[in-house]
Amino acid sequence: MGKTSKDKRDIYYRLAKEEGWRARSAYKLLQIDEICKIFDGVFRVVDLCAAPGSWSQVLSKKLYVSEKDDEKRKRVKIVAVDLQPMAPLPGVIQLQGDITEVGTAQQIISYFDGSLAQLVVCDGAPDVTGLHAFDEYMQSQLVYSAFSITSHILQNGGTFVSKIFRAKNVNLLYAQMKCFFKEVSCCKPKSSRLSSCEAFIVCKNYSPPEGYKPTLVNPILASDYNECLAQLEGPMNAALVPFMACGDLSGFDSDRTYPLNLEELSNEFKQFDYKYSHKDVLQPPTEPAYKKACEMKRNAELETNLDQQRQRTQSKKPAKNREAKEESQNDVIDELEEGCFERLLL
CATH class of the missing domain: 3.40.50.150 (Vaccinia Virus protein VP39)
Known part of the structure; x- marks a missing residue:
């Protein structure tokens, strides 16, 4: 944003x-x-x-x-x-x-x-x-x-x-x-x-x-x-x-989107000589709950942790895939063996 x-x-x-x-x-x-x-x-x-x-x-x-x-x-x-x-x-x-x-x-x-x-x-x-x-x-x-x-x-x-x-x-x-x-x-x-x-x-x-x-x-x-x-x-x-x-019912509407230059909205604002300029928040929280996350991001620790987590996840995936492949192969072999055994009985 x-x-x-x-x-x-x-x-x-x-x-x-x-x-x-x-x-x-x-x-x-x-x-x-x-x-x-x-x-x-x-x-x-x-x-x-x-x-x-x-x-x-x-x-x-x-x-x-x-x-x-x-x-x-x-x-x-x-x-x-x-x-x-x-x-x-x-x-x-x-x-x-x-x-x-x-x-x-x-x-x-x-x-x-x-x-x-x-x-x-x-x-x-x-x-x-x-x-x-x-x-x-x-x-x-x-x-x-x-x-x-x-x-x-x-x-x-x-x-x-x-x-x-x-x-x-x-x-x-x-x-x-x-x-x-x-x-x-x-x-x-x-x-x-x-x-x-x-x-x-x-x-x-x-x-x-x-x-x-x-x-x-x-x-x-x-x-x-x-x-x-x-x-x-x-x-x-x-x-x-x-x-x-x-509040004054003729004032601003909290649900409405306003242009940055209010002079575009109405001629009433021209008399105030209003000019928009972006301002930061006056007083941010002193001890926010997300303070540790901000510090980790600032020190590039957050990205490092995420990369390590991705690597661990990717390293586990092939093992799981191999296990799933072996299980499916074993299932096929079992089915073939059962089919052969049934034919022998017939």
């Missing part, structure tokens, strides 16, 4: 590089805030599954960098949590930890000096397989883990935002969230492709049921499944959740 191919196919990917965002997903959080106003009056925020850091970057610019009052800026605390490390951001505390562990929740609260978060966001998703039912199940388990730790660190009246996959059983998730939040809505940002089942659940005014005790235990993974499930049973009612499209 050429350097400009993806810039043509994905306008938000191109804009993210031009405007200095780490990933195109930054526009999703910005567009959610345009409609839902999740940043209003917030200064203690947690970003779960944060790497590579585009949502943390939005939080940093919106809440920390843009704050001119030094005293107000000092009280802004943003904690980014992920198993993978990421490049630093101004005003963002990085915590490399597992969101399914109680120790991670305790560390987050310690960064807030014993206070609880006002906003928790999560843009995490598993590696999709193409099996939609399985992908939706894996995403629901990730949302479950994100909400479980949120119940430990979110103050009453707080807000929780998480990526979801809108599939067959999404109404169950809505009903569960309605038990803990007074306002629940489903948002589809303009920068999220219409062809994707991705959406974001925005839960406001956290108010857990009376007597509820936060827990990180997942009954599905527990050895004493029946006992864990019995502790979590309770009445459940269906919930009707409003669906909202976020």
Whole structure:
């Protein structure tokens, strides 16, 4: 794929590089805030599954960098949590930890000096397989883990935002969230492709049921499944959740292919004196899963290993062919011998 191919196919990917965002997903959080106003009056925020850091970057610019009052800026605390490390951001505390562990929740609260978060966001998703039912199940388990730790660190009246996959059983998730939040809505940002089942659940005014005790235990993974499930049973009612499209509807279409020079598209862009120039990604992953493969390719070790593997495969083929040939010859001889023996009997 050429350097400009993806810039043509994905306008938000191109804009993210031009405007200095780490990933195109930054526009999703910005567009959610345009409609839902999740940043209003917030200064203690947690970003779960944060790497590579585009949502943390939005939080940093919106809440920390843009704050001119030094005293107000000092009280802004943003904690980014992920198993993978990421490049630093101004005003963002990085915590490399597992969101399914109680120790991670305790560390987050310690960064807030014993206070609880006002906003928790999560843009995490598993590696999709193409099996939609399985992908939706894996995403629901990730949302479950994100909400479980949120119940430990979110103050009453707080807000929780998480990526979801809108599939067959999404109404169950809505009903569960309605038990803990007074306002629940489903948002589809303009920068999220219409062809994707991705959406974001925005839960406001956290108010857990009376007597509820936060827990990180997942009954599905527990050895004493029946006992864990019995502790979590309770009445459940269906919930009707409003669906909202976020972002300027007259803006760019995330599913459309745009020319590199936008002046060709409309005269409106001529007044901006816009000229296309290819830009690299602002912040690539610091510790990607494919790092070792890249190093091997750079040192020509990958090609060497592949050549050795081909040679081993080719060296084995003749032996197999000889064995197969000998077996077929033996079969023919056996058939001839049987035929001769039958004639002798006759």
